[in-house]
Amino acid sequence: MHDVALSWRQYRLERRMFWRNPSAAFFNFLFPLILLALFGAVFAGDQEALDVIVPGIAGMAVMATTFTALAWNMTFLREQGVLKRMRGTPLPPAVYLSGIALSALTNAVLQLALVIAAGRAFFGTGWPQDWAALAVFTAAGVVCFAALGVALSHAIPNFDSAGAYINAVFLPVILISGVFYDVAEAPGFIKDIAEALPLKHVIDGLSGALITGRGVADNWEALAVIGLWATAGIVLAVRGFSWESRRR
Protein backbone atom coordinates (compact mmCIF):
# COMPACT_ATOMS: atom_id res chain seq x y z
CA MET A 1 0.00 0.00 0.00
CA HIS A 2 1.13 3.52 -0.71
CA ASP A 3 2.62 5.33 2.28
CA VAL A 4 0.01 8.07 2.14
CA ALA A 5 -2.71 5.44 2.31
CA LEU A 6 -0.89 3.75 5.18
CA SER A 7 -0.67 7.03 7.05
CA TRP A 8 -4.39 7.55 6.54
CA ARG A 9 -5.16 4.06 7.82
CA GLN A 10 -3.05 4.65 10.90
CA TYR A 11 -4.83 7.95 11.44
CA ARG A 12 -8.23 6.25 11.18
CA LEU A 13 -7.16 3.62 13.70
CA GLU A 14 -5.92 6.32 16.07
CA ARG A 15 -9.24 8.16 15.81
CA ARG A 16 -11.22 5.03 16.40
CA MET A 17 -9.16 4.22 19.47
CA PHE A 18 -9.53 7.78 20.75
CA TRP A 19 -13.30 7.65 20.61
CA ARG A 20 -13.43 4.15 22.04
CA ASN A 21 -12.20 5.56 25.31
CA PRO A 22 -15.13 7.95 25.65
CA SER A 23 -14.56 9.10 29.21
CA ALA A 24 -11.00 10.12 28.40
CA ALA A 25 -12.17 11.85 25.23
CA PHE A 26 -14.94 13.62 27.13
CA PHE A 27 -12.71 15.00 29.89
CA ASN A 28 -10.05 15.95 27.37
CA PHE A 29 -12.50 18.19 25.62
CA LEU A 30 -14.30 19.30 28.74
CA PHE A 31 -11.31 20.49 30.74
CA PRO A 32 -10.59 23.70 28.77
CA LEU A 33 -14.31 24.44 28.60
CA ILE A 34 -14.60 24.16 32.38
CA LEU A 35 -11.71 26.59 32.80
CA LEU A 36 -13.29 28.89 30.25
CA ALA A 37 -16.60 28.77 32.10
CA LEU A 38 -14.93 29.47 35.45
CA PHE A 39 -12.85 32.39 34.30
CA GLY A 40 -15.66 33.61 32.13
CA ALA A 41 -17.89 33.73 35.22
CA VAL A 42 -15.22 35.53 37.26
CA PHE A 43 -14.66 38.17 34.58
CA ALA A 44 -18.27 38.38 33.41
CA GLY A 45 -18.93 41.79 31.92
CA ASP A 46 -15.22 42.68 31.69
CA GLN A 47 -14.73 42.30 27.95
CA GLU A 48 -11.08 43.31 28.11
CA ALA A 49 -10.33 40.39 30.44
CA LEU A 50 -12.46 38.00 28.42
CA ASP A 51 -10.53 38.99 25.30
CA VAL A 52 -7.41 37.72 27.07
CA ILE A 53 -8.97 34.57 28.53
CA VAL A 54 -10.45 33.16 25.32
CA PRO A 55 -7.25 33.13 23.24
CA GLY A 56 -5.34 32.08 26.37
CA ILE A 57 -7.51 29.01 26.83
CA ALA A 58 -7.33 28.39 23.07
CA GLY A 59 -3.53 28.32 23.29
CA MET A 60 -3.64 26.06 26.30
CA ALA A 61 -5.98 23.74 24.40
CA VAL A 62 -3.47 23.46 21.56
CA MET A 63 -0.76 22.57 24.04
CA ALA A 64 -2.90 20.08 25.95
CA THR A 65 -4.06 18.19 22.86
CA THR A 66 -0.56 17.89 21.44
CA PHE A 67 2.20 18.28 24.01
CA THR A 68 0.44 16.64 26.95
CA ALA A 69 -1.34 14.00 24.90
CA LEU A 70 1.77 12.92 23.00
CA ALA A 71 4.11 12.91 25.99
CA TRP A 72 1.55 10.71 27.70
CA ASN A 73 0.72 8.44 24.77
CA MET A 74 4.26 7.89 23.56
CA THR A 75 5.38 6.97 27.07
CA PHE A 76 2.47 4.58 27.41
CA LEU A 77 3.02 2.96 24.02
CA ARG A 78 6.72 2.60 24.66
CA GLU A 79 6.31 1.10 28.13
CA GLN A 80 3.55 -1.23 26.93
CA GLY A 81 5.74 -2.53 24.13
CA VAL A 82 3.40 -1.37 21.38
CA LEU A 83 6.12 0.77 19.78
CA LYS A 84 8.45 -2.20 19.63
CA ARG A 85 5.75 -4.31 18.04
CA MET A 86 5.10 -1.62 15.42
CA ARG A 87 8.80 -1.36 14.73
CA GLY A 88 8.94 -5.01 13.73
CA THR A 89 6.40 -4.45 10.95
CA PRO A 90 7.17 -2.95 7.54
CA LEU A 91 5.27 0.23 8.47
CA PRO A 92 7.85 3.03 8.13
CA PRO A 93 8.34 4.91 11.42
CA ALA A 94 7.64 8.27 9.79
CA VAL A 95 4.34 6.99 8.42
CA TYR A 96 3.37 5.59 11.80
CA LEU A 97 4.22 8.81 13.61
CA SER A 98 2.42 10.90 11.00
CA GLY A 99 -0.77 8.99 11.76
CA ILE A 100 -0.37 9.75 15.45
CA ALA A 101 0.49 13.40 14.82
CA LEU A 102 -2.49 13.90 12.50
CA SER A 103 -4.72 12.54 15.20
CA ALA A 104 -3.31 15.07 17.68
CA LEU A 105 -3.88 17.81 15.10
CA THR A 106 -7.49 16.74 14.77
CA ASN A 107 -7.99 17.01 18.50
CA ALA A 108 -6.36 20.43 18.56
CA VAL A 109 -8.66 21.67 15.80
CA LEU A 110 -11.78 20.22 17.46
CA GLN A 111 -10.79 21.74 20.77
CA LEU A 112 -10.09 25.13 19.22
CA ALA A 113 -13.44 25.06 17.48
CA LEU A 114 -15.17 24.36 20.80
CA VAL A 115 -13.34 27.18 22.56
CA ILE A 116 -14.02 29.64 19.75
CA ALA A 117 -17.69 28.67 19.60
CA ALA A 118 -18.03 28.98 23.38
CA GLY A 119 -16.26 32.36 23.23
CA ARG A 120 -18.69 33.60 20.66
CA ALA A 121 -21.76 32.16 22.38
CA PHE A 122 -21.03 33.25 25.95
CA PHE A 123 -18.05 35.58 26.22
CA GLY A 124 -18.58 38.16 23.50
CA THR A 125 -15.47 37.37 21.47
CA GLY A 126 -17.12 36.86 18.09
CA TRP A 127 -15.87 34.86 15.10
CA PRO A 128 -12.17 34.85 14.20
CA GLN A 129 -10.93 38.07 12.62
CA ASP A 130 -8.12 36.58 10.58
CA TRP A 131 -8.56 32.99 9.42
CA ALA A 132 -5.16 32.78 7.81
CA ALA A 133 -3.46 33.77 11.05
CA LEU A 134 -5.60 31.28 12.92
CA ALA A 135 -4.53 28.49 10.57
CA VAL A 136 -0.86 29.45 10.62
CA PHE A 137 -0.54 29.77 14.39
CA THR A 138 -2.56 26.65 15.04
CA ALA A 139 -0.36 24.67 12.67
CA ALA A 140 2.84 26.14 14.11
CA GLY A 141 1.65 25.48 17.66
CA VAL A 142 0.69 21.89 16.85
CA VAL A 143 4.02 21.09 15.19
CA CYS A 144 6.00 22.74 17.98
CA PHE A 145 4.12 21.20 20.90
CA ALA A 146 3.75 17.78 19.29
CA ALA A 147 7.52 17.58 18.80
CA LEU A 148 8.18 18.82 22.33
CA GLY A 149 5.70 16.30 23.72
CA VAL A 150 7.47 13.42 21.99
CA ALA A 151 10.79 14.83 23.20
CA LEU A 152 9.51 14.98 26.78
CA SER A 153 8.40 11.35 26.59
CA HIS A 154 12.06 10.38 26.15
CA ALA A 155 12.86 11.97 29.49
CA ILE A 156 10.07 10.12 31.30
CA PRO A 157 11.58 6.94 32.71
CA ASN A 158 8.40 4.92 33.22
CA PHE A 159 4.67 5.22 32.95
CA ASP A 160 4.04 5.73 36.67
CA SER A 161 5.99 8.97 36.66
CA ALA A 162 4.49 10.30 33.43
CA GLY A 163 1.84 12.41 35.18
CA ALA A 164 4.38 14.06 37.46
CA TYR A 165 6.75 14.94 34.62
CA ILE A 166 4.03 16.27 32.37
CA ASN A 167 2.37 18.40 35.02
CA ALA A 168 5.73 19.73 36.17
CA VAL A 169 6.11 21.22 32.70
CA PHE A 170 2.52 21.92 31.66
CA LEU A 171 1.22 23.72 34.75
CA PRO A 172 4.07 26.24 35.18
CA VAL A 173 4.04 26.95 31.46
CA ILE A 174 0.32 27.71 31.29
CA LEU A 175 0.49 29.80 34.47
CA ILE A 176 3.40 31.85 33.26
CA SER A 177 2.41 32.24 29.63
CA GLY A 178 -0.69 34.34 30.09
CA VAL A 179 -3.40 31.76 29.70
CA PHE A 180 -5.30 33.41 32.54
CA TYR A 181 -4.05 37.00 32.43
CA ASP A 182 -2.28 39.40 30.15
CA VAL A 183 1.46 38.77 30.35
CA ALA A 184 2.07 42.47 29.74
CA GLU A 185 0.80 43.12 33.28
CA ALA A 186 3.05 40.54 34.94
CA PRO A 187 6.30 41.40 36.77
CA GLY A 188 9.38 41.78 34.58
CA PHE A 189 11.12 38.47 35.18
CA ILE A 190 7.92 36.47 34.64
CA LYS A 191 7.46 38.36 31.41
CA ASP A 192 11.01 37.52 30.34
CA ILE A 193 10.51 33.83 30.99
CA ALA A 194 7.17 33.85 29.19
CA GLU A 195 8.77 35.61 26.21
CA ALA A 196 11.31 32.82 25.92
CA LEU A 197 8.69 30.05 25.96
CA PRO A 198 6.58 29.10 22.95
CA LEU A 199 3.10 29.11 24.48
CA LYS A 200 2.98 32.87 25.01
CA HIS A 201 3.70 33.35 21.32
CA VAL A 202 1.07 30.86 20.25
CA ILE A 203 -1.42 32.76 22.41
CA ASP A 204 -0.29 36.08 20.91
CA GLY A 205 -0.83 34.68 17.46
CA LEU A 206 -4.24 33.29 18.34
CA SER A 207 -5.16 36.55 20.07
CA GLY A 208 -4.34 38.38 16.85
CA ALA A 209 -6.38 35.91 14.82
CA LEU A 210 -9.37 35.80 17.17
CA ILE A 211 -9.57 39.24 18.79
CA THR A 212 -7.43 42.04 17.43
CA GLY A 213 -7.18 41.04 13.80
CA ARG A 214 -3.37 41.19 13.80
CA GLY A 215 -2.24 38.96 10.96
CA VAL A 216 0.82 36.80 10.47
CA ALA A 217 2.83 39.66 8.96
CA ASP A 218 2.45 41.72 12.16
CA ASN A 219 3.28 38.78 14.37
CA TRP A 220 6.24 37.25 12.60
CA GLU A 221 8.46 37.48 15.69
CA ALA A 222 6.06 35.24 17.57
CA LEU A 223 6.13 32.82 14.65
CA ALA A 224 9.94 32.86 14.67
CA VAL A 225 10.11 31.94 18.37
CA ILE A 226 7.64 29.09 17.82
CA GLY A 227 9.72 27.98 14.85
CA LEU A 228 12.89 27.85 16.94
CA TRP A 229 11.20 25.76 19.62
CA ALA A 230 9.71 23.52 16.94
CA THR A 231 13.15 22.93 15.44
CA ALA A 232 14.65 22.12 18.82
CA GLY A 233 11.67 19.89 19.60
CA ILE A 234 11.98 17.94 16.36
CA VAL A 235 15.70 17.41 16.83
CA LEU A 236 15.20 16.19 20.40
CA ALA A 237 12.19 14.07 19.46
CA VAL A 238 14.06 12.27 16.69
CA ARG A 239 17.40 11.97 18.48
CA GLY A 240 16.22 10.55 21.74
CA PHE A 241 13.63 8.27 20.19
CA SER A 242 13.45 4.95 21.96
CA TRP A 243 11.30 2.10 20.73
CA GLU A 244 11.29 0.14 23.92
CA SER A 245 11.21 0.52 27.64
CA ARG A 246 14.73 0.93 28.96
CA ARG A 247 14.55 -1.84 31.50
CA ARG A 248 11.75 -4.18 32.35
Added chain:
Amino acid sequence: MSVAIEVRGLAKRYGDVEAVRGIDFVVARGEVFGLLGPNGAGKTTTVEILEGHRERTAGEVSVLGHDPQRRERALRERVGIVLQSCGMYRHVTVREAVAHWAGFYPHPRDVDEVLDLAGLSEQAGVRTGRLSGGQLRRLDFALALVGDPELIFLDEPTTGFDPAARRQAWDTVRSLRDLGKTVLLTTHYLDEAQALADRVAIVQDGRILAQGAPGDLGAGSTRYRVAWRDAEGEAHERVTDDPTGLLHELTTDALARGERLEELSVTRPTLEDVYLELTAGGDARA
Protein backbone atom coordinates in the same frame (compact mmCIF):
# COMPACT_ATOMS: atom_id res chain seq x y z
CA MET B 1 20.82 -26.09 0.91
CA SER B 2 19.58 -22.58 0.72
CA VAL B 3 20.30 -20.54 3.82
CA ALA B 4 17.73 -18.45 5.68
CA ILE B 5 19.81 -17.32 8.64
CA GLU B 6 23.54 -17.32 9.09
CA VAL B 7 25.20 -16.25 12.33
CA ARG B 8 28.99 -16.10 12.74
CA GLY B 9 30.82 -15.15 15.90
CA LEU B 10 27.87 -13.17 17.21
CA ALA B 11 28.55 -11.27 20.42
CA LYS B 12 26.54 -8.79 22.41
CA ARG B 13 27.39 -6.93 25.57
CA TYR B 14 25.20 -4.67 27.67
CA GLY B 15 27.61 -2.58 29.70
CA ASP B 16 29.35 -5.16 31.85
CA VAL B 17 27.04 -8.02 30.95
CA GLU B 18 28.26 -10.26 28.16
CA ALA B 19 24.91 -11.67 27.10
CA VAL B 20 26.14 -13.43 23.94
CA ARG B 21 29.76 -14.51 23.58
CA GLY B 22 30.44 -15.88 20.14
CA ILE B 23 27.54 -17.82 18.69
CA ASP B 24 27.55 -19.57 15.30
CA PHE B 25 24.67 -21.30 13.61
CA VAL B 26 22.99 -21.66 10.27
CA VAL B 27 19.29 -22.16 9.65
CA ALA B 28 18.29 -23.61 6.30
CA ARG B 29 15.21 -22.45 4.48
CA GLY B 30 12.21 -24.47 5.45
CA GLU B 31 13.79 -25.57 8.71
CA VAL B 32 12.42 -25.22 12.23
CA PHE B 33 15.36 -24.29 14.44
CA GLY B 34 15.09 -24.15 18.22
CA LEU B 35 17.17 -22.20 20.72
CA LEU B 36 16.95 -23.94 24.05
CA GLY B 37 18.43 -22.70 27.28
CA PRO B 38 17.85 -21.53 30.85
CA ASN B 39 16.78 -18.01 31.89
CA GLY B 40 19.32 -15.39 30.94
CA ALA B 41 21.12 -17.67 28.46
CA GLY B 42 21.00 -15.02 25.73
CA LYS B 43 18.19 -16.44 23.59
CA THR B 44 16.11 -13.27 23.38
CA THR B 45 19.20 -11.18 22.80
CA THR B 46 20.19 -13.40 19.87
CA VAL B 47 16.72 -13.46 18.36
CA GLU B 48 16.21 -9.71 18.73
CA ILE B 49 19.49 -9.04 16.98
CA LEU B 50 18.23 -11.16 14.08
CA GLU B 51 14.92 -9.27 14.15
CA GLY B 52 16.73 -5.94 13.92
CA HIS B 53 15.62 -4.77 17.35
CA ARG B 54 19.09 -4.74 18.89
CA GLU B 55 22.53 -3.94 17.59
CA ARG B 56 25.26 -6.50 17.89
CA THR B 57 28.64 -5.85 19.45
CA ALA B 58 30.53 -8.18 17.09
CA GLY B 59 30.01 -10.87 14.50
CA GLU B 60 28.32 -11.40 11.16
CA VAL B 61 24.62 -11.90 10.72
CA SER B 62 22.58 -12.52 7.60
CA VAL B 63 18.80 -12.89 7.57
CA LEU B 64 17.27 -13.77 4.19
CA GLY B 65 20.35 -12.16 2.68
CA HIS B 66 19.96 -8.90 4.60
CA ASP B 67 21.79 -7.39 7.54
CA PRO B 68 18.91 -6.89 10.00
CA GLN B 69 20.70 -3.99 11.66
CA ARG B 70 20.09 -1.89 8.55
CA ARG B 71 16.38 -2.27 9.15
CA GLU B 72 15.33 -2.47 5.52
CA ARG B 73 11.64 -2.48 4.84
CA ALA B 74 12.12 -5.19 2.21
CA LEU B 75 13.32 -7.53 4.95
CA ARG B 76 10.57 -6.61 7.40
CA GLU B 77 7.99 -7.44 4.72
CA ARG B 78 9.26 -11.03 4.67
CA VAL B 79 9.57 -11.63 8.40
CA GLY B 80 7.01 -12.23 11.15
CA ILE B 81 7.88 -11.62 14.79
CA VAL B 82 6.43 -12.90 18.04
CA LEU B 83 8.31 -11.08 20.79
CA GLN B 84 8.82 -12.63 24.22
CA SER B 85 6.56 -9.99 25.74
CA CYS B 86 4.87 -7.15 24.04
CA GLY B 87 1.78 -4.99 24.51
CA MET B 88 -1.07 -4.20 22.20
CA TYR B 89 -3.55 -1.41 21.62
CA ARG B 90 -6.38 -2.08 24.03
CA HIS B 91 -9.24 -0.39 22.25
CA VAL B 92 -9.29 -2.29 18.97
CA THR B 93 -10.97 -5.61 18.36
CA VAL B 94 -9.05 -8.71 17.41
CA ARG B 95 -10.30 -8.60 13.84
CA GLU B 96 -9.53 -4.89 13.46
CA ALA B 97 -6.01 -5.48 14.73
CA VAL B 98 -5.33 -8.35 12.34
CA ALA B 99 -6.90 -6.47 9.41
CA HIS B 100 -4.86 -3.36 10.23
CA TRP B 101 -1.65 -5.37 10.35
CA ALA B 102 -2.52 -7.05 7.06
CA GLY B 103 -2.37 -3.62 5.44
CA PHE B 104 1.33 -3.26 6.28
CA TYR B 105 2.32 -6.14 3.99
CA PRO B 106 2.39 -6.47 0.21
CA HIS B 107 0.76 -9.93 0.07
CA PRO B 108 -1.16 -10.54 3.28
CA ARG B 109 -3.08 -13.68 4.12
CA ASP B 110 -6.82 -13.71 4.46
CA VAL B 111 -7.81 -12.22 7.82
CA ASP B 112 -10.42 -14.85 8.68
CA GLU B 113 -8.06 -17.64 7.77
CA VAL B 114 -5.43 -16.22 10.10
CA LEU B 115 -7.95 -15.78 12.93
CA ASP B 116 -8.91 -19.39 12.45
CA LEU B 117 -5.31 -20.55 12.36
CA ALA B 118 -4.55 -18.70 15.60
CA GLY B 119 -7.69 -20.04 17.26
CA LEU B 120 -9.24 -16.60 17.66
CA SER B 121 -12.32 -16.87 15.46
CA GLU B 122 -14.62 -16.71 18.48
CA GLN B 123 -12.85 -13.65 19.86
CA ALA B 124 -12.83 -11.77 16.54
CA GLY B 125 -15.13 -9.04 17.82
CA VAL B 126 -13.59 -8.72 21.29
CA ARG B 127 -11.41 -5.76 22.23
CA THR B 128 -7.85 -6.85 22.86
CA GLY B 129 -7.96 -5.29 26.33
CA ARG B 130 -10.46 -7.96 27.36
CA LEU B 131 -8.48 -10.99 26.15
CA SER B 132 -6.90 -13.46 28.53
CA GLY B 133 -3.12 -13.85 28.60
CA GLY B 134 -3.18 -16.93 26.40
CA GLN B 135 -5.60 -15.32 23.96
CA LEU B 136 -3.32 -12.28 23.72
CA ARG B 137 -0.46 -14.62 22.90
CA ARG B 138 -2.55 -16.11 20.10
CA LEU B 139 -3.08 -12.59 18.83
CA ASP B 140 0.71 -12.16 18.77
CA PHE B 141 0.77 -15.24 16.56
CA ALA B 142 -1.96 -13.91 14.30
CA LEU B 143 -0.24 -10.53 13.88
CA ALA B 144 3.04 -12.24 13.05
CA LEU B 145 1.47 -14.53 10.46
CA VAL B 146 -0.95 -12.23 8.67
CA GLY B 147 1.78 -10.81 6.42
CA ASP B 148 2.47 -14.33 5.12
CA PRO B 149 6.17 -14.14 6.11
CA GLU B 150 8.83 -16.51 4.82
CA LEU B 151 10.62 -16.46 8.15
CA ILE B 152 8.99 -16.40 11.57
CA PHE B 153 10.68 -15.62 14.87
CA LEU B 154 8.93 -17.08 17.89
CA ASP B 155 10.39 -16.11 21.27
CA GLU B 156 8.82 -18.45 23.80
CA PRO B 157 5.60 -18.60 21.81
CA THR B 158 3.64 -20.97 24.05
CA THR B 159 4.46 -19.61 27.49
CA GLY B 160 1.11 -19.05 29.20
CA PHE B 161 -0.80 -21.48 26.98
CA ASP B 162 -3.04 -24.17 28.37
CA PRO B 163 -2.20 -27.68 27.15
CA ALA B 164 -4.80 -27.62 24.38
CA ALA B 165 -3.63 -24.23 23.15
CA ARG B 166 -0.06 -25.47 23.18
CA ARG B 167 -0.95 -28.41 20.98
CA GLN B 168 -2.77 -26.06 18.67
CA ALA B 169 0.26 -23.76 18.51
CA TRP B 170 2.43 -26.75 17.73
CA ASP B 171 0.10 -27.65 14.89
CA THR B 172 0.35 -24.08 13.65
CA VAL B 173 4.15 -24.27 13.64
CA ARG B 174 4.02 -27.61 11.84
CA SER B 175 1.66 -26.20 9.26
CA LEU B 176 4.10 -23.34 8.73
CA ARG B 177 6.83 -25.86 8.08
CA ASP B 178 4.57 -27.71 5.67
CA LEU B 179 4.16 -24.44 3.80
CA GLY B 180 7.94 -24.27 3.49
CA LYS B 181 8.39 -21.44 5.99
CA THR B 182 11.48 -21.09 8.13
CA VAL B 183 10.93 -20.84 11.89
CA LEU B 184 13.37 -19.80 14.60
CA LEU B 185 11.92 -20.44 18.02
CA THR B 186 13.17 -20.22 21.56
CA THR B 187 11.75 -22.28 24.36
CA HIS B 188 12.30 -23.61 27.84
CA TYR B 189 10.16 -26.61 27.11
CA LEU B 190 12.17 -29.61 26.06
CA ASP B 191 9.15 -31.48 24.79
CA GLU B 192 8.37 -28.47 22.61
CA ALA B 193 11.86 -28.45 21.12
CA GLN B 194 11.69 -32.20 20.65
CA ALA B 195 8.27 -32.03 19.03
CA LEU B 196 8.84 -29.07 16.72
CA ALA B 197 12.46 -28.42 15.95
CA ASP B 198 14.37 -30.08 13.13
CA ARG B 199 17.49 -28.95 14.92
CA VAL B 200 18.15 -27.33 18.25
CA ALA B 201 21.00 -25.40 19.77
CA ILE B 202 21.43 -25.56 23.53
CA VAL B 203 22.54 -22.16 24.78
CA GLN B 204 23.93 -21.15 28.11
CA ASP B 205 25.82 -18.08 29.30
CA GLY B 206 25.81 -16.73 25.77
CA ARG B 207 27.43 -19.80 24.20
CA ILE B 208 26.12 -22.76 22.24
CA LEU B 209 26.91 -25.94 24.15
CA ALA B 210 25.59 -28.36 21.56
CA GLN B 211 23.53 -28.35 18.41
CA GLY B 212 21.94 -30.90 16.18
CA ALA B 213 18.73 -32.80 15.60
CA PRO B 214 17.00 -33.49 18.93
CA GLY B 215 17.37 -37.23 18.38
CA ASP B 216 21.06 -37.04 17.51
CA LEU B 217 22.02 -34.80 20.40
CA GLY B 218 21.57 -37.74 22.72
CA ALA B 219 24.14 -39.78 20.82
CA GLY B 220 27.11 -37.98 22.30
CA SER B 221 25.68 -38.13 25.78
CA THR B 222 26.91 -40.38 28.54
CA ARG B 223 23.53 -40.68 30.14
CA TYR B 224 22.03 -44.02 29.23
CA ARG B 225 19.48 -45.05 31.78
CA VAL B 226 19.26 -48.71 32.72
CA ALA B 227 16.37 -49.76 34.95
CA TRP B 228 15.22 -53.08 36.36
CA ARG B 229 13.50 -54.75 39.30
CA ASP B 230 15.40 -57.26 41.43
CA ALA B 231 14.14 -60.54 42.89
CA GLU B 232 12.73 -58.72 45.95
CA GLY B 233 10.76 -56.49 43.61
CA GLU B 234 12.83 -53.40 44.38
CA ALA B 235 13.33 -50.94 41.51
CA HIS B 236 16.85 -49.92 40.48
CA GLU B 237 18.09 -47.35 38.05
CA ARG B 238 21.64 -46.65 36.94
CA VAL B 239 22.97 -44.01 34.62
CA THR B 240 25.92 -45.09 32.55
CA ASP B 241 28.03 -44.14 29.59
CA ASP B 242 28.57 -47.83 28.80
CA PRO B 243 25.22 -49.60 28.65
CA THR B 244 26.70 -52.67 26.96
CA GLY B 245 29.16 -53.31 29.76
CA LEU B 246 26.60 -52.66 32.47
CA LEU B 247 24.06 -54.98 30.88
CA HIS B 248 26.63 -57.71 30.56
CA GLU B 249 27.53 -57.39 34.24
CA LEU B 250 23.89 -57.32 35.36
CA THR B 251 22.72 -60.22 33.26
CA THR B 252 25.76 -62.36 34.13
CA ASP B 253 25.13 -61.86 37.86
CA ALA B 254 21.43 -62.52 37.50
CA LEU B 255 21.96 -65.69 35.52
CA ALA B 256 24.55 -66.92 38.03
CA ARG B 257 21.98 -66.47 40.83
CA GLY B 258 19.25 -67.95 38.67
CA GLU B 259 17.17 -64.81 38.95
CA ARG B 260 15.36 -62.76 36.38
CA LEU B 261 15.75 -59.03 35.85
CA GLU B 262 12.15 -57.92 35.76
CA GLU B 263 11.20 -54.90 33.70
CA LEU B 264 14.71 -54.45 32.37
CA SER B 265 14.99 -51.42 30.15
CA VAL B 266 17.65 -49.28 28.56
CA THR B 267 16.67 -45.75 27.67
CA ARG B 268 18.58 -43.60 25.29
CA PRO B 269 19.32 -40.15 26.66
CA THR B 270 16.43 -37.82 26.01
CA LEU B 271 16.85 -34.23 25.04
CA GLU B 272 16.10 -33.46 28.66
CA ASP B 273 19.00 -35.60 29.86
CA VAL B 274 21.35 -33.93 27.44
CA TYR B 275 20.07 -30.53 28.38
CA LEU B 276 20.40 -31.11 32.11
CA GLU B 277 23.81 -32.64 31.71
CA LEU B 278 25.12 -29.80 29.60
CA THR B 279 23.59 -26.93 31.50
CA ALA B 280 24.56 -28.38 34.87
CA GLY B 281 28.14 -28.51 33.59
CA GLY B 282 27.86 -24.85 32.73
CA ASP B 283 26.76 -24.01 36.24
CA ALA B 284 29.72 -25.84 37.71
CA ARG B 285 32.09 -23.87 35.49
CA ALA B 286 30.59 -20.52 36.39
